[in-house]
Amino acid sequence: MKLFLLSLYLLTAISFAVAADLVPRNLTLQVKEDVKPPRGWARLRRAHPSGNIRLRIALYQQDFAGLENSLYNISDPDHAHYGAHLSIEDIAKFVAPHPMTLTLVDEWLASHGINESDIVRSPAKDWITLTLPVSRAERILGTEYYQWQHTDGDILVRATAYSLPQYLHGHIELIQPTTMFRRTKHRARLYPEELEVADSVTTVNQPNKRVDYSCQNAITLRCIMQLYNAVGYKPRATKKNGIGITGFLGQNANAKDLNSFYHEQLPGAKQAEFKSISVYGTVNNQSVAAAGEEANLDTQFAFGISYPTPGTFWSTGGTPPWLPDDHTPTDSNEPYLDWLDLVLRSKHIPQTISTSYADDEQTVPFTYADRVCKLFAELGSRGVSVIFASGDGGVGDGNSDPSTQQCDTNDRKHSRSFLPGFPASCPYVTAVGGTTGIPEVAATFSGGGFSDYFPRPAYQDQAVNSYLGKLRHGTYDGLFNHLGRAIPDVSAQSRKFQIVWQGKRITIGGTSAAAPTFAGLVALLNDARLAAGRPTLGFLNPLLYKQGEHAFNDIVKGMNPGCGTPGFNATTGWDPVTGLGTPDFKKLLKVCV
Numbered sequence: 001m002k003l004f005l006l007s008l009y010l011l012t013a014i015s016f017a018v019a020a021d022l023v024p025r026n027l028t029l030q031v032k033e034d035v036k037p038p039r040g041w042a043r044l045r046r047a048h049p050s051g052n053i054r055l056r057i058a059l060y061q062q063d064f065a066g067l068e069n070s071l072y073n074i075s076d077p078d079h080a081h082y083g084a085h086l087s088i089e090d091i092a093k094f095v096a097p098h099p100m101t102l103t104l105v106d107e108w109l110a111s112h113g114i115n116e117s118d119i120v121r122s123p124a125k126d127w128i129t130l131t132l133p134v135s136r137a138e139r140i141l142g143t144e145y146y147q148w149q150h151t152d153g154d155i156l157v158r159a160t161a162y163s164l165p166q167y168l169h170g171h172i173e174l175i176q177p178t179t180m181f182r183r184t185k186h187r188a189r190l191y192p193e194e195l196e197v198a199d200s201v202t203t204v205n206q207p208n209k210r211v212d213y214s215c216q217n218a219i220t221l222r223c224i225m226q227l228y229n230a231v232g233y234k235p236r237a238t239k240k241n242g243i244g245i246t247g248f249l250g251q252n253a254n255a256k257d258l259n260s261f262y263h264e265q266l267p268g269a270k271q272a273e274f275k276s277i278s279v280y281g282t283v284n285n286q287s288v289a290a291a292g293e294e295a296n297l298d299t300q301f302a303f304g305i306s307y308p309t310p311g312t313f314w315s316t317g318g319t320p321p322w323l324p325d326d327h328t329p330t331d332s333n334e335p336y337l338d339w340l341d342l343v344l345r346s347k348h349i350p351q352t353i354s355t356s357y358a359d360d361e362q363t364v365p366f367t368y369a370d371r372v373c374k375l376f377a378e379l380g381s382r383g384v385s386v387i388f389a390s391g392d393g394g395v396g397d398g399n400s401d402p403s404t405q406q407c408d409t410n411d412r413k414h415s416r417s418f419l420p421g422f423p424a425s426c427p428y429v430t431a432v433g434g435t436t437g438i439p440e441v442a443a444t445f446s447g448g449g450f451s452d453y454f455p456r457p458a459y460q461d462q463a464v465n466s467y468l469g470k471l472r473h474g475t476y477d478g479l480f481n482h483l484g485r486a487i488p489d490v491s492a493q494s495r496k497f498q499i500v501w502q503g504k505r506i507t508i509g510g511t512s513a514a515a516p517t518f519a520g521l522v523a524l525l526n527d528a529r530l531a532a533g534r535p536t537l538g539f540l541n542p543l544l545y546k547q548g549e550h551a552f553n554d555i556v557k558g559m560n561p562g563c564g565t566p567g568f569n570a571t572t573g574w575d576p577v578t579g580l581g582t583p584d585f586k587k588l589l590k591v592c593v
């Protein structure tokens, strides 16, 4: 399938040599993409024809390879261009579509009565956004939109296939939302046995340990700073630096809760303030009852660790209100694209961004995963460190009970496979796994493994091959892709986090806790670089794998079971459970600044 698309593209590339007028316009629709809906989705009813849907059309880019090459140059500490981050205009030079593509696509849109004034283009013109009634989208794309319901209740408006005239197949890479049945889940988990109000934080020092004894049972900001060797660092570049947290699925970050959290865990901190940015009208609802555990966890630890670095919280893709009307246009959003579109248009972006949401990679159509991943490459090339939770299903799916995980592949063969999480599996982001306890061991749920979509990037080849060399020959053959991008890259504490939620103290965990924790420390590293007059770290992985190995606490105990197997083992050096290990801030400062 992929090869087929590629050859079509090459054919079209050749036809670029001729004038657009000479391209024969055969308007017969041909299937561009069709998918089998992932497990758990049932078709309900046709979407209402007059409900609006916001389509995003991705045009083929001329030179993503050039952008990738540039990203690797500017992220390689030994390269002359290290830290020479790109502007919106620099990026556009690489990813802009060929003029012929623009001509043909514009003409096709016009033939459907769609004008320039009806569409919004990305700065590089490689994405077109337009909102139109479902009935028109169906006619243009030769498809039918239905409401689909997941077994856990979520409803999406999606199609299982869509079509375009053949001559456009080599110009339009994908159109969403169509075939993307997202199951984007936030990864924070409440531990039922720990839900009761946590003990008041004692600070009995354990002899010969720089970490408070209480940190065994309750992770606070102070524990993180002690454990990761960041006590006493004072941010100095708060006028330039920033840290951002993404919120999806209607998760609201509550400012009053953040304030109470600071009151308890960050004595001396002033009134908690952060900037809320609404993406496509989703607001950060400050009603106490609307506060989200995930959003509160992410903001409290990321902003608390990096305090007083200015924080930003984006609210994207809330759960739409359910109206008891058969024809309610339910969720037809595509939240990652909505957020990326907005943030990549901004001149100033917080230099560290953490996201604790994920889908099982195999439930995401390859074309979609690939283009979204390329947008993360753009963020990295702008100088942003993009951080994702690696997932909470060990080597399996997001189902927290490993014994009931279903690891059938989603293709028609129903073979079994480990299930890495996306976007963690994108090679241009930093994936954070989970640890627990002191001394630290791997958390059993720590998402880890190998992408089935993205080949292994050169920066991690050596570390990952060294791990694979230690695996007994034949281990888990057929269950994972030995040549894939491997996750996680790093890890951090992920259980027993003490946060404030809806006015109460609760205990919470998951790689959802690990990602903002790691991000908070990265924001401090970026602070140190800015204070020294240097550019921010941007895309971290090439630096971390090349020079960072000894700036991490190697985690060598534990494993990440899933899919009915014991999973991988944490070992000396990189492993697909805890990556390079947990950060040692002082050592990282030496490496990074």
Ligand SMILES: *[C@@H]1O[C@H](CO)[C@@H](O)[C@H](O)[C@H]1NC(C)=O
Binding pocket: 026, 027, 028, 166
């Ligand atoms: C247009 O394409 C369709 C499908 O490939 C084909 O059957 C048809 O003959 C073509 N029409 C012309 C005028 O070439």
Ligand SMILES: *[C@@H]1O[C@H](CO)[C@@H](O)[C@H](O)[C@H]1NC(C)=O
Binding pocket: 066, 067, 069, 070, 073
């Ligand atoms: C990346 O660096 C290499 C080697 O220094 C250079 O040849 C290449 O042109 C650079 N790529 C970009 C896009 O700047």
Ligand SMILES: *[C@@H]1O[C@H](CO)[C@@H](O)[C@H](O)[C@H]1NC(C)=O
Binding pocket: 113, 114, 115, 118
């Ligand atoms: C497109 O623009 C033309 C001229 O500006 C206008 O007459 C027409 O109504 C527009 N079509 C749509 C669909 O908005």
Ligand SMILES: *[C@@H]1O[C@H](CO)[C@@H](O)[C@H](O)[C@H]1NC(C)=O
Binding pocket: 283, 285, 286, 287, 289, 290
């Ligand atoms: C905010 O959340 C509260 C509690 O869930 C809800 O009653 C209220 O309608 C929400 N406000 C908005 C503007 O969505």
Ligand SMILES: *[C@@H]1O[C@H](CO)[C@@H](O)[C@H](O)[C@H]1NC(C)=O
Binding pocket: 471, 472, 475, 567, 568, 569
């Ligand atoms: C994990 O370690 C155990 C104990 O040493 C060993 O038996 C097992 O084969 C290892 N598993 C993997 C996947 O390496």
